[in-house]
Every structure is written in structure tokens, then in C-alpha cells.
Amino acid sequence: MAEQARFDQMGYYDPEKLVRVDTTLPSTGWMDTPVAIRPGTYIYPVKPKHLEYLGMPFARQWAPADPDWKLPPNWKEIILDGIRERLDRFRSFKLFMDICVRCGACADKCHFFIGGGDPKNMPVLRAELIRSIYRRDFTVAGKLLGRMAGARELTPEVVKEWFYYFFQCTECRRCSVFCPYGIDTAEITMIGRELLNLLGIGINWILEPVANCYRTGNHLGIQPHGLKDTLEFFAEDIETVTGVKVNVPINKKGADILFVTPSGDFLADPGTFTCMGYLMLFHELGLNYTWSTYASEGGNFGLFTSHETMKRLNAKIYAEAKRLGVKWIMGGECGHMWRVLHQYMDTMNGPADFLEVPVSPITGTRFEHARSTKMIHIVEFTADLIKHGKLKLDPSKNDRIKVTFHDSCNPARAMGILEEPRYVIKSVCNHFHEMPANTIREKTFCCGGGAGLGTDENMEMRLRGGLPRGNAVKHVRDAFGVNHLAAMCAIDRATLAPVCEFWAPGVRVTGIHELVANALIMKGQTERTLNLRQEPLGEEAGETAHE
Amino acid sequence: MTLESLLLEKRADIVRGWIDRTLALFPASTGVFLRTTEDRFDNPVGEAIFSHMGPLFDALLENAPREAVEPHLDPIVQIRSIQDCSASEALSFVFLLKDVLRQEAGDALHDSRGEPLREFDGRIDRLALLAFDRFIGFKQKVYEIRIKEIKNSVSTLLKMSNLTCDDPK
Structure with missing residues (x-):
């Protein structure tokens, strides 16, 4: 009966079939869930002229939605050297790479996670985007054990992921308030952005x-x-x-x-x-x-x-x-x-x-x-x-x-x-x-x-x-x-x-x-009836203002 | 027993099932957060889902007019309108209710003649259309806000050049 039913007939909705519909998302691990970069979800990239003016490297036309971001040939070396240099320069960065125990205290404190629900906006996971690279190339455990130790290879997809998520962090540090180790995720974002800038990847709204x-x-x-x-x-x-x-x-x-x-x-x-x-x-x-x-x-x-x-x-x-x-x-x-x-x-x-x-x-x-x-x-x-x-x-x-x-x-x-x-x-x-x-x-x-x-x-x-x-x-x-x-x-x-x-x-x-x-009552002022927006000042209001 | 009284009897299971399925639209770890974080200011999305889906179901049961549905539909649709998903994903929670009804009240529904259920499906479809209206309304608001922000960002230039024109209202 169910096979012959029309959509407006009861039999069309076979309850047995309906309960088998799986509406849950496919559950892949975060490393295997590539970022989907679609127009409307990213900030426009920097115009080459601004990078040139500032003397910053690899000024070029590129588009986040394109598969090829025109990375320089030695991009991997640049990033890894960049991480190495910053590990030496900033003790905080080295500490923050090593000491996180992934307790999750920060996980639900980020406004982007709370409002959007994307797990990669959990501060702990946003930091893992860099930490996983750090582990593989800068720690013995990561070199030997790879994924088992939370390490992964640096690929162009990782760079895209960094761009997507480090420009979804406002460096507000709310997560840091709740971290028992005092890890400052804002500083991790700062380093992430510095590394991207080494490849000429930045956003126009900052660099202009x-x-x-x-x-x-x-x-x-x-x-x-x-x-x-x-x-x-x-x-x-x-x-x-x-x-x-x-x-x-x-x-x-x-x-x-x-x-x-x-x-x-x-x-x-x-x-x-x-x-x-x-x-x-x-x-x-x-x-x-x-x-x-x-x-x-x-x-x-x-x-x-x-x-x-x-x-x-x-x-x-x-x-x-x-x-x-x-x-x-x-x-x-x-x-x-x-x-x-x-x-x-x-x-x-x-x-x-x-x-x-x-x-x-x-x-x-x-x-x-x-x-x-x-x-x-x-x-x-x-x-x-x-x-x-x-x-x-x-x-x-x-x-x-x-x-x-x-x-x-x-x-x-x-x-x-x-x-x-x-x-x-x-x-x-x-x-x-x-x-x-x-x-x-x-x-x-x-x-x-x-x-x-x-x-x-x-x-x-x-x-x-x-x-x-x-x-x-x-x-x-x-x-x-x-x-x-x-x-x-x-x-x-x-x-x-x-x-x-x-x-x-x-x-x-x-x-x-x-x-x-x-x-403020100013010397020599006339009777004040308007505010600075040139709207009526005073008491009788009560009404909610509308922009 | 009418369909309404049957659904009212199973209200708790149906609403729970509807919420469960809606939460399953989010990644697993997010679903846990939305379900377990109780403070409404720490978890506004979960709060909207948990506090409005029950009344929304009640409004459907009562075949309430649009004005009575919107206060419970808007908080959910508004949030979905700015989350990173397609329009169909954003509003799919409405249609999940059809699945839940059949799952929770399936046996009893088999016994009924189908007519009441089809009528109730119609209510869900109308809810979906209303949700679509509201969704588009919120999207339009986003674009109005974008335009307004661009004007505000150069307001001094516009005023100095006498280039402003506001709605006299």
C-alpha cells in the first residue's frame, strides 16, 4: 500500500520508514572536517596595494572561495620557520602550545560558539588548529605518534582553516578568564594571524x-x-x-x-x-x-x-x-x-x-x-x-x-x-x-x-x-x-x-x-533644549527611542 | 479519541522528540552544550529552543492565529537566520515535527482515518510557510542593517556635504 500511495494519502507517510530517517550530521573528527568557504562567510582579502605600501610579502590577487590561493612555492617552510621563530621569541606562545590539558573550561565561553554552534569556534579547538601543527613538527611525541598525539600535517587546507577561524576570533579574551592555566587564546589568534601575513594572507578591513x-x-x-x-x-x-x-x-x-x-x-x-x-x-x-x-x-x-x-x-x-x-x-x-x-x-x-x-x-x-x-x-x-x-x-x-x-x-x-x-x-x-x-x-x-x-x-x-x-x-x-x-x-x-x-x-x-x-552646564550657554543629536532633551520622554 | 486529544496526551514525548531532533541538527558537541547549559545568558540558543518549541507545538494544536504563533517562532527563526547554514537547513526543524508525530503517536495514527493527520500536516506546512516569511524578514533586516552601517560609517561626510535624506517618519 505504501508504495502506491500519493503524497497526500496517509500511507505515503510510512511511520516505519520515517523513523529510519537520520537527521543527524555525519560525525567526522575535526581534523577530517574541512572548512567550507562560501561567499558571505568570510571577510574580503587584502588588496595587494596595501601590502605593497606596508612592505609586507606576497602581495597578490587571490580569492578565498577559489581552490588555489596562489601560495608561494616555499609556503610550508615559511610557516614552519615562522612558528619556530615565534616559539623562541614569545615564551607565552611556547607555554600555550604545551600546557593545555583540554579540560574544556573555555569551550562554551566564546560568543561565536554560543551564537553559531560551530565547534571549531570553541577556543580550545581554535587553538588546536595551530597546536596540531606544532605537535607534529616541534614535539617528539607528535613526530612519532602522529594523530594519536593530536598531530597533523600542514597542508593548504590547514592554511584555509586558519584564515577562516582566526578571523572569527575577536581576541576578546573571555575564554582566558575561565582557563585554569590562564592560556590567552587572543595571543594564539595573534600568532595565527602573524603567520598568515607571512604568506600575504590578510583581510582588507584590517590592512587598509x-x-x-x-x-x-x-x-x-x-x-x-x-x-x-x-x-x-x-x-x-x-x-x-x-x-x-x-x-x-x-x-x-x-x-x-x-x-x-x-x-x-x-x-x-x-x-x-x-x-x-x-x-x-x-x-x-x-x-x-x-x-x-x-x-x-x-x-x-x-x-x-x-x-x-x-x-x-x-x-x-x-x-x-x-x-x-x-x-x-x-x-x-x-x-x-x-x-x-x-x-x-x-x-x-x-x-x-x-x-x-x-x-x-x-x-x-x-x-x-x-x-x-x-x-x-x-x-x-x-x-x-x-x-x-x-x-x-x-x-x-x-x-x-x-x-x-x-x-x-x-x-x-x-x-x-x-x-x-x-x-x-x-x-x-x-x-x-x-x-x-x-x-x-x-x-x-x-x-x-x-x-x-x-x-x-x-x-x-x-x-x-x-x-x-x-x-x-x-x-x-x-x-x-x-x-x-x-x-x-x-x-x-x-x-x-x-x-x-x-x-x-x-x-x-x-x-x-x-x-x-x-x-554638562556650560558657562554662557543658552537654554538647552536639544541633545547633541539635535533631538529634544529632558524629562517628558518615556517612549523607547527608535533609530 | 480525536487527534488533538491524542497529541495532547503525548505532548511531553512529542515536544521532547522535536527538541531532540532539532538539537541533532547541530554538531554533536554543540548539541550537548545546548542541552546542558542552563543559564539563559550563557546559552541563548538552547534557551530559545527549550522555551519556545513547547508553546509552538501548543499553538499548532490550538490552530492559533499567526499573531499567537510568531512570539514563539521568531526567537528560533531569528537565530537560525544568521547561523552558518542554508535556508533549508535553517528551517528544517519545522518539518522534523512530522517525523516526530509519526514516531511518538504512530500506532494510534494507524488506527485513525488519516484525515485529521493530513489536516495537522497542513498546519505544520503553514507553520513552515510562516517560518519562511519570518526568515526572509530577518535576512532583509540584516541587509538593511548593513546599508545603515555603511551610511553611519561616513555620516560626517554625508552631513558636511548635505547628502543625507531620512524617512520623514
Whole structure:
């Protein structure tokens, strides 16, 4: 009967047959599951001209979806030599290759794994992609026992796998928090990317900004006159909103403070409003500071490329501080910039013995923790101002805003700036609500677009990675009516806007100093009725904002 | 006994079977994670599957209108719309319910005349079509977000050049 039945007859659905249908995936081991590289699943490769400009090797046209990636003839030797060199140079890398016991504590902590479910995005397995090569070529057990010891041969497929997965890690280090050995998977990703760069394999969204930064001083390639126009344009908008014409000091020799911020704040909403906030704050304080058209980038995509590239891009900050003769340096609201400045700058391009330990000219506070780097974060500076009562603030101006705070991975998890941003936000906003404890502070979930992944061709990948963060934002939106998410990182301000729009519609992204500026009472201001976005300020709101 | 009352009686087994089959769409180790990690913020995908598939089945049983189905369909389809799989893979979980029904209520279904089951299959098919609508809606949202991000990334240039135009709404 079953054989003769039509699809709309009962007999067509033979229950016996149906239960035999196997809907499980074929279970091959990870080494035997090759990566499927399809358009829409990868970030576009670097254009040859950028590699040439930077003097990086093997510039060529190639496409990730092509079977042949046009690897140089001795590509294998280059990679193995590259690993050998890095094992000698970086003790951390050697340790991380050897000490993992595969306990799995990190496995379910990665936002890409949580959102996407691909086991190779488990940090332990992502690291195994390199470790398996290390075992085979650099350990006796691996040489003798091969697969039994978790070793495998280096093939072009392995290189493709590295490209796919090392550009699906945002180097956020959430996994490291849970590793009992303290293995920093971000550093493994960094080495993986360095090795790929040796073969001319990188992504355009990182290396074009790197080339721009090397050429013009910032990732976006804004030239000096362009930067001047932009800041003056902001000043005009500020005058419209406040009636106050703010100073825009640029390349001012003899200023006390050099101010450096990520260039995303110059061009991209909503970072632009945060940038206006800096201008207003410094003007109100009468601070003797300067912007620079040379050191016009706080971010450093060299961090996502190689240690050498990071050093080259970072060098301009101390060089400019020296040229202008400032006393110390202040950084704007940026995430990975802070890791570079705090963790690497001093040893890469220091000592900055021509600078002074930062002292706030307004409060007299001496920032001892920065006595070596001579650079502080603006949120530390502003928190200190508020603590000493040096700002006239009217938090009710932000009463339309119910805000939560996203701890950016680098300032929070890597550098421990946890309290200052909260203190500042609570001082300028009456409605603040934390997200759940396992999604903030050192356990914060990444935006999904850090470490150079914030481009648009991988939007689905970013939204997968952004799911855990978006899910927590949705929770505070539904529970407390939160309508704004504050973040002190330029990449966050760009990448969390899509994450919120997709997972928690109605929640807008803001920088902290945008909120400060809205609440700031300036000398000589007209009655403030508009915020920096030129929307109504004040109390009567209640409605959820829509982008 | 009507089909509905039979399915209601076996609801727990059917929903469990449907969830099991849906989890089996993921790699084995991922399935374990989705099943065992209880915190909703550490495991939003598992949470969506476990908390919405039961109510989704109930909505089918009640032949509920679209507005009552969507709140339980959307969380799952939205996640599937941005995971690394084809559209057919993403929405196959809907059709798995047909298999589960026959597995869990197979004997009883043999005794029935087939008509009620075919009617219920029709509900599942309509759910699949609704899931397709929502899936496309989420994909479209992704592309709108892409365009918006590109505009936002150069917003100052657009404003300085007077090149902005927004929906007056």
C-alpha cells in the first residue's frame, strides 16, 4: 500500500520508514572536517596595494572561495620557520602550545560558539588548529605518534582553516578568564594571524586602515585639512545646541596635554557625538590641550596584524608628544587602543622620559598608575573631575535615557577599568541598569566585531557573535525599559548599533561623553533644549527611542 | 479519541522528540552544550529552543492565529537566520515535527482515518510557510542593517556635504 500511495494519502507517510530517517550530521573528527568557504562567510582579502605600501610579502590577487590561493612555492617552510621563530621569541606562545590539558573550561565561553554552534569556534579547538601543527613538527611525541598525539600535517587546507577561524576570533579574551592555566587564546589568534601575513594572507578591513594609518596618521585616511574641517563642523553643531563656540586647538605647540582618540569618532555615528562631548568638556574646563593631525588615531589595527606593525603605528604618539612639547597624553574612549597603550607602548616605543607623570590641572590628582606610560584614559580623567565636584551637571537632561553599560573587552577585561565608567554614567544619568552578572565586567560578552572583524560583508557572522550581548541587552530592555547602551570603545559604538538593532530593537548606542555633554552646564550657554543629536532633551520622554 | 486529544496526551514525548531532533541538527558537541547549559545568558540558543518549541507545538494544536504563533517562532527563526547554514537547513526543524508525530503517536495514527493527520500536516506546512516569511524578514533586516552601517560609517561626510535624506517618519 505504501508504495502506491500519493503524497497526500496517509500511507505515503510510512511511520516505519520515517523513523529510519537520520537527521543527524555525519560525525567526522575535526581534523577530517574541512572548512567550507562560501561567499558571505568570510571577510574580503587584502588588496595587494596595501601590502605593497606596508612592505609586507606576497602581495597578490587571490580569492578565498577559489581552490588555489596562489601560495608561494616555499609556503610550508615559511610557516614552519615562522612558528619556530615565534616559539623562541614569545615564551607565552611556547607555554600555550604545551600546557593545555583540554579540560574544556573555555569551550562554551566564546560568543561565536554560543551564537553559531560551530565547534571549531570553541577556543580550545581554535587553538588546536595551530597546536596540531606544532605537535607534529616541534614535539617528539607528535613526530612519532602522529594523530594519536593530536598531530597533523600542514597542508593548504590547514592554511584555509586558519584564515577562516582566526578571523572569527575577536581576541576578546573571555575564554582566558575561565582557563585554569590562564592560556590567552587572543595571543594564539595573534600568532595565527602573524603567520598568515607571512604568506600575504590578510583581510582588507584590517590592512587598509593599517596602510592608511601609516600614510596619514589615522585608519580612515583623513588628511590634516579634513580633520580640521571635521572638528570645526562639530564645533558648529555644538554652537547650535548650546550657543557656546568651543575652541578647537590643533597641533598646538606647548599645550599641556596631547589628546588622541580613535578616528572612528571623527566620521562614524554615534562616535561623532562622543567626539563633540570631548570638545565641550575640554572647552568648559579651559584645558590647555591639543588635537594632532599626525597622531590622529588612538586605535591601532597593527595589534590585529603583527607585533612589528603595531609598533610602527604606535610610534607616532610619543613622537608627536615630543614634537609638540606636551607634558602628558590623554586617550579618548577607545577599547583596543587602551590595551596597546597600557600593555605594549612603554616597552615598544618608550621610555617616554621626556614626559611628566599625568597630573590633572583641574584637581591636582596625580595618576600614579600611568607614571610609566604617561597616558591616561579620558574616563579616568572625567571620573576624577566629578569626584572633586569640578563639573556642573544636570543629570535630568538625560532623563529620556534609560541606560545600561557594556564593558568593552579591552578596557574592562584586559585593563580593569570597571568602576570609573559606571561612576561617570551614574553621575550624569538618573536611570542606570546593569545587565546580568555573567555578561558584564570581566565576563563581558564581546560586540562580535572587534579585532578587525567589524566590516559589513560578514554581518551575519557578527550578529552570531553579537547574540550573547544582544540577548542581555534585550533582557534589560524588557525588564527595565532600557533604551540606550553606553560603551567606551569606538569599535563598540559602531558594531553594537547593528547588534542592538537586530537583537534588541529600540536600544540605541551612545558613548559616555555624549551623556556627559548632554548633562554638562556650560558657562554662557543658552537654554538647552536639544541633545547633541539635535533631538529634544529632558524629562517628558518615556517612549523607547527608535533609530 | 480525536487527534488533538491524542497529541495532547503525548505532548511531553512529542515536544521532547522535536527538541531532540532539532538539537541533532547541530554538531554533536554543540548539541550537548545546548542541552546542558542552563543559564539563559550563557546559552541563548538552547534557551530559545527549550522555551519556545513547547508553546509552538501548543499553538499548532490550538490552530492559533499567526499573531499567537510568531512570539514563539521568531526567537528560533531569528537565530537560525544568521547561523552558518542554508535556508533549508535553517528551517528544517519545522518539518522534523512530522517525523516526530509519526514516531511518538504512530500506532494510534494507524488506527485513525488519516484525515485529521493530513489536516495537522497542513498546519505544520503553514507553520513552515510562516517560518519562511519570518526568515526572509530577518535576512532583509540584516541587509538593511548593513546599508545603515555603511551610511553611519561616513555620516560626517554625508552631513558636511548635505547628502543625507531620512524617512520623514
